[in-house]
Amino acid sequence: MSVAAAAQVLDFTAAERRAVLAHGPWPAAVAPDGSHRAERDPAAAELGRRLFFATGLSGSGGIACASCHQPGRAFQDGRSTAVGLGPGVRNTLGLLDAAGQRWFGWDGGTDSLWAASVRPLLNPLEMGATAASVAARVRRDTSLAPLDRPDDEAVLVAVAKALAAYQATLVSPRTAFDDFRDALARDDMAAAARYPLSAQRGLRLFVGRGRCALCHAGPRFSNGEFADIGVPFFVAGGVDPGRHAGLRALQASRFNRLGPHADDAGAGAVATRHVRLEHRHFGEFRVPTLRTLKHTAPYFHDGSRATLADVVRHYSELDEDRLHADGERILVPLRLTPTEAADLQTFLFTLSQ
Ligand code: HEC
Ligand code: HEC
Structure with missing residues (x-):
């Protein structure tokens, strides 16, 4: 591995690498x-x-x-x-x-x-x-x-x-993330280095402090189950019970x-x-796949977030009073810095072609 290539890949820990590899390979067997x-x-x-x-x-x-x-x-x-x-x-x-x-x-x-x-x-x-x-x-x-x-x-x-x-x-087609993930799997740092550093930092947040991968798990970036992330379920004329x-x-x-x-x-x-x-x-809704985000705005079950920046802001600012009291407490407001928010968005965009 060249020094230049190494400089372009974050020093992912063994646990982070395992977490990244769990999001592939793609396409997944059905x-x-x-x-x-x-x-x-x-x-x-x-x-x-x-x-x-x-x-x-x-x-x-x-x-x-x-x-x-x-x-x-x-x-x-x-x-x-x-x-x-x-x-x-x-x-x-x-x-x-x-x-x-x-x-x-x-x-x-x-x-x-x-x-x-x-x-x-x-x-x-x-x-x-x-x-x-x-x-x-x-x-x-x-x-x-x-x-x-x-x-x-x-x-x-x-x-x-x-x-x-x-x-x-x-x-859905393979993406820049899939190429990075596979390069990491075969220890090909030169290929891995083609993945932008900002996306790598966003990925680290996604599998780490953001805890996103607990719900957006596996190759589809969804565990296929349901959760309440504090999107208001009041709608004109009543509630959407999900x-x-x-x-x-x-x-x-x-x-x-x-x-x-x-x-x-x-x-x-x-x-x-x-x-x-x-x-x-x-008030629970299905954890959606994140694989086609670039083409599927607006977001959430009610289409209430116009852009990915709005979605990231939702997770950054999270209104805890809106979350259910029962159930495991996974989500906390992330209070992301502007750079972290931008990194997370860059990463999310690399999940689409
Ligand atoms: C507790 C499980 C859980 C966690 C943790 C979680 N999500 Fe979600 N996510 C969901 C659910 C459920 C929805 C759909 C909510 C709705 O529509 O009401 C969603 C929706 C989304 C969407 C919109 C997708 C679409 O097509 O509308 C994006 C993007 C997203 N999440 C990214 C993230 C990121 C980034 C993180 C980490 C900061 C994260 N999620 C953490 C469960 C979770
Ligand atoms: C008027 C717009 C509209 C039309 C027409 C329509 N759909 Fe949909 N489709 C939706 C909406 C909205 C949802 C989400 C509904 C929900 O979850 O409550 C959806 C969800 C789905 C889903 C679930 C996908 C998933 O991942 O769970 C499938 C499958 C689907 N539609 C297939 C079809 C097929 C097949 C037809 C034609 C027979 C069709 N739809 C016609 C709007 C439409």
Whole structure:
């Protein structure tokens, strides 16, 4: 290693190195979804791709999945809350890397990618369709014959599973962070030195004093679970109960992994079977991935933060009175210096291409 190269890489401790390596490699292996046997089937994905961009499935005939999930914006729409929905509704989730999660939606209201695709079809504020209208649409188009079933609800699920097969092909590209992480893993300091020092300092904060990696863990930068970080959940006309409402919806749904439409008859539904509704779930939202941030502003479930600088300020200034009293106390106001805040932002941007 040359002295010049060494000077460009921070002296990460062994513990810091381990923490950094835990955020890769990328792309990450995705466990197959037992409730959806054809999730990786290319023919199903091709049908799903066509349906995703078609407006014909919506009740009005004027809206497609891609109206809100736009390919050029990491399958998000750049709005604070989704178009066509009134106040108090949520920020559109991007769909890159969606497959392989345990829970879907900001509130975990669904437990599979296909059920998360049934949800917008039936939601009057999104696609506004019914099982009958979706089935009628499928039966009008002979090229959709592989999705036809005798029963309307089964057609709806077949459509949602095709949509899921398409979405399972959407994976975010490798980033500057991934190159740094892999260089560190093979002790290639010359390659590691190409990663800006400011990003390295931000990364050190992220895995260290900031404690960000406790929730934004692993290759996806999310532990896939739910937390309350003090984003106010009061919305016009009431509150958004977050995970508390999501769990109720999940448990009542015919489309969960314990229901009649799971291909493995509930065998892979351990988490769904055992999850319990608790008071602490009130006001919790899913820990989002940080992999596509550059393309998915504004931020948080309510789209209330316009820029990453605003998000970093949130964690720096944190209003502790807004955080739940119960549960483990992970978050404290970080009181970052301007340089630290800038470093953290630089690092967060290196997680997107
Ligand atoms: C009107 C805008 C809109 C339309 C149309 C729409 N979505 Fe969404 N989508 C959203 C919003 C908003 C969320 C977040 C909802 C929440 O969590 O409460 C979301 C979340 C999702 C998620 C969950 C992602 C995750 O990581 O948990 C999936 C999957 C999804 N949508 C797929 C689809 C599909 C498939 C269609 C078409 C059948 C569709 N959406 C149509 C706005 C929309
Ligand atoms: C206790 C778990 C937890 C910790 C610790 C944590 N986060 Fe988060 N983070 C979340 C949750 C939950 C959300 C979504 C909150 C919401 O929308 O209401 C979030 C949202 C975000 C977002 C917005 C992403 C988006 O797409 O909207 C960014 C960026 C972010 N966190 C970065 C960080 C950074 C940087 C740190 C460390 C300073 C950190 N987080 C620490 C749980 C956590």
